[in-house]
Amino acid sequence: MTFPTLSDIRAAHARIQPFVHRTPVLTSSAINEIAGCELFFKCENFQKVGAFKARGAANAVLKLSPEQKAKGVATHSSGNHAAALARAASVAGIPAYIVMPSNAPEIKKKAVSGYGGEIVECEPTLKARESTLEDVVEKTGATFIPPFDYLDVIEGQATCALELLEEQPNLDIVMAPVGGGGLLAGTALTVHYLNPSIQVIAGEPSGADDAFRSMQAGAILPNEKTQTIADGLLTSVGKLPFAVIQQHVEAILLATDPQIVEAMRLLYERMKLVVEPSGAVPLAALMANKERFAGKRVGIILSGGNVDLGKLPF
Amino acid sequence: MTFPTLSDIRAAHARIQPFVHRTPVLTSSAINEIAGCELFFKCENFQKVGAFKARGAANAVLKLSPEQKAKGVATHSSGNHAAALARAASVAGIPAYIVMPSNAPEIKKKAVSGYGGEIVECEPTLKARESTLEDVVEKTGATFIPPFDYLDVIEGQATCALELLEEQPNLDIVMAPVGGGGLLAGTALTVHYLNPSIQVIAGEPSGADDAFRSMQAGAILPNEKTQTIADGLLTSVGKLPFAVIQQHVEAILLATDPQIVEAMRLLYERMKLVVEPSGAVPLAALMANKERFAGKRVGIILSGGNVDLGKLPF
Numbered sequence: 001m002t003f004p005t006l007s008d009i010r011a012a013h014a015r016i017q018p019f020v021h022r023t024p025v026l027t028s029s030a031i032n033e034i035a036g037c038e039l040f041f042k043c044e045n046f047q048k049v050g051a052f053k054a055r056g057a058a059n060a061v062l063k064l065s066p067e068q069k070a071k072g073v074a075t076h077s078s079g080n081h082a083a084a085l086a087r088a089a090s091v092a093g094i095p096a097y098i099v100m101p102s103n104a105p106e107i108k109k110k111a112v113s114g115y116g117g118e119i120v121e122c123e124p125t126l127k128a129r130e131s132t133l134e135d136v137v138e139k140t141g142a143t144f145i146p147p148f149d150y151l152d153v154i155e156g157q158a159t160c161a162l163e164l165l166e167e168q169p170n171l172d173i174v175m176a177p178v179g180g181g182g183l184l185a186g187t188a189l190t191v192h193y194l195n196p197s198i199q200v201i202a203g204e205p206s207g208a209d210d211a212f213r214s215m216q217a218g219a220i221l222p223n224e225k226t227q228t229i230a231d232g233l234l235t236s237v238g239k240l241p242f243a244v245i246q247q248h249v250e251a252i253l254l255a256t257d258p259q260i261v262e263a264m265r266l267l268y269e270r271m272k273l274v275v276e277p278s279g280a281v282p283l284a285a286l287m288a289n290k291e292r293f294a295g296k297r298v299g300i301i302l303s304g305g306n307v308d309l310g311k312l313p314f
Numbered sequence: 315m316t317f318p319t320l321s322d323i324r325a326a327h328a329r330i331q332p333f334v335h336r337t338p339v340l341t342s343s344a345i346n347e348i349a350g351c352e353l354f355f356k357c358e359n360f361q362k363v364g365a366f367k368a369r370g371a372a373n374a375v376l377k378l379s380p381e382q383k384a385k386g387v388a389t390h391s392s393g394n395h396a397a398a399l400a401r402a403a404s405v406a407g408i409p410a411y412i413v414m415p416s417n418a419p420e421i422k423k424k425a426v427s428g429y430g431g432e433i434v435e436c437e438p439t440l441k442a443r444e445s446t447l448e449d450v451v452e453k454t455g456a457t458f459i460p461p462f463d464y465l466d467v468i469e470g471q472a473t474c475a476l477e478l479l480e481e482q483p484n485l486d487i488v489m490a491p492v493g494g495g496g497l498l499a500g501t502a503l504t505v506h507y508l509n510p511s512i513q514v515i516a517g518e519p520s521g522a523d524d525a526f527r528s529m530q531a532g533a534i535l536p537n538e539k540t541q542t543i544a545d546g547l548l549t550s551v552g553k554l555p556f557a558v559i560q561q562h563v564e565a566i567l568l569a570t571d572p573q574i575v576e577a578m579r580l581l582y583e584r585m586k587l588v589v590e591p592s593g594a595v596p597l598a599a600l601m602a603n604k605e606r607f608a609g610k611r612v613g614i615i616l617s618g619g620n621v622d623l624g625k626l627p628f
Binding site: 024026043045046050265268269271272273274275305309310312314 | 338340357359360364579582583585586587588589619623624626628
């Protein structure tokens with residue numbers, strides 16, 4: 001197995017550029033003062049579909065052969081990857097079949113159908129999702145694009161750190177959240193290629209701490225149960241991302257839900273940014289470990305901003 | 315009386331540049347589709363102190379003579395101008411005396427004292443505010459910096475449109491909210507100098523519609539009572555701003571509170587931006603008059619983002 005090289009990642013960036021935002025990097029002297037270090041926030045909450053997932057999905061779709069494109073793409077997801085894949089397919093003018101549990105929130109279904117994705121409902125179990133997806137793929141010949149355990153997706157997510165380091169090359173640390181690990185692995189690859197002296201550190205909710213435990217054990221230990229407000233990070237880390245994370249990630253730091261909410265509040269109040277709980281996890285993990293970051297220049301990827309405004313935790 | 319020239323405004327921009335953010339201009343294809351035109355949002359919600367007011371206050375403070383600086387500045391305000399003046403004074407290392415009504419919200423007092431401003435409390439009436447301010451000025455020799463009816467403040471606010479048009483010169487229309495009129499007048503001057511074919515249109519809450527009525531009457535007709543969620547726009551338009559507005563503003567369009575809340579929701583949900591109700595008024599006014607803007611390229615100044623997260627209207 002070969003992981004994307006720097007030139008692969010640069011090619012991915014050129015490939016997806018017409019279809020995604022180059023998101024700004026914002027700073028806040030108020031938060032710097034509170035955190036005791038200098039922070040550079042890469043605002044993927046402003047990304048198309050409201051999350052970095054637009055990058056990986058676009059890259060995966062654009063790399064398909066004409067034959068594959070003709071038959072479309074498929075996935076099972078009720079989160080940002082579903083909307084991102086539906087949008088990427090729509091931009092490419094090909095069908096997207098999205099398997100979603102029958103109890104998925106209306107707003108998530110609307111996002112997918114708004115981009116022209118075809119929703120295939122199934123029972124709300126992982127088994128039903130996988131078997132329904134198999135049926136769809138068999139019937140349509142569509143290519144399955146998994147949310148993170150897939151090289152072209154990791155390659156796409158890696159383009160985010162490319163932009164961050166282009167704008168701020170002199171960082172000591174880059175942080176990203178970890179759920180399935182696609183963003184973290186892509187980030188770690190890019191940072192490793194561009195400047196291996198920059199540490200990559202992940203933030204993970206303590207209520208879904210599989211990546212933290214897996215790093216310590218040296219083997220994937222999936223979550224058995226999860227309980228966290230960071231609903232984008234419930235999934236366990238994938239095999240491909242974990243291989244990269246083991247090699248190139250310095251540490252995984254945990255944050256509790258109250259710490260995540262406090263970090264969200266800082267981002268809303270001080271930076272006027274709408275972020276989803278998962279997007280605030282790295283800042284929360286940093287604030288819970290201030291001494292480690294004291295005086296450093298830290299890039300933080302704010303992964304997404306898709307939050308139900310009626311259910312903000314403050 | 316001489317209004318700031320283009321070279322005055324450029325000089326102000328150079329003067330304040332080290333002390334304020336150059337805020338980004340963001341776009342949203344989703345909102346463009348809903349609005350039926352192409353929108354460019356100048357994000358002054360990301361500005362220092364969370365509002366464009368940082369520009370005018372910085373400019374006014376930096377233009378003081380050394381003798382004036384030694385005695386400090388004073389104002390009466392319980393809003394963004396109070397915090398902006400306290401911060402500008404703190405950056406310049408001079409005292410700021412801020413007269414605030416005794417019933418001003420704790421959070422606004424904290425913002426002022428957090429920047430080192432000295433709060434002078436008074437009874438919550440306009441008369442008490444004015445007489446307390448006179449006392450402070452007499453006792454300290456501080457220079458009174460009014461929030462909008464003051465040429466150096468208007469000149470500072472004018473730098474916002476300078477940045478917007480530098481980034482997006484080919485606009486058909488530029489929109490700003492109108493309360494006291496400092497931002498609107500500054501915007502109108504800059505746009506007039508750089509490209510008089512661009513129309514300047516204001517958004518105003520229908521529950522505080524003095525500028526709208528004043529434009530029609532050709533004379534200032536202050537608000538007798540106000541009722542709107544846009545708490546930054548309750549004040550009546552000032553004499554100096556009104557003189558500019560009469561000459562260089564094409565129209566003032568009204569928005570109701572439900573329209574303002576709907577525009578806020580669009581900015582939060584689609585653009586992941588925290589804006590205060592006043593900042594959403596121009597978009598609300600545009601959405602209430604879509605036909606007027608159909609197919610146009612419109613720059614919109616999002617004036618601020620200081621909102622109580624516990625009291626969001628959704």
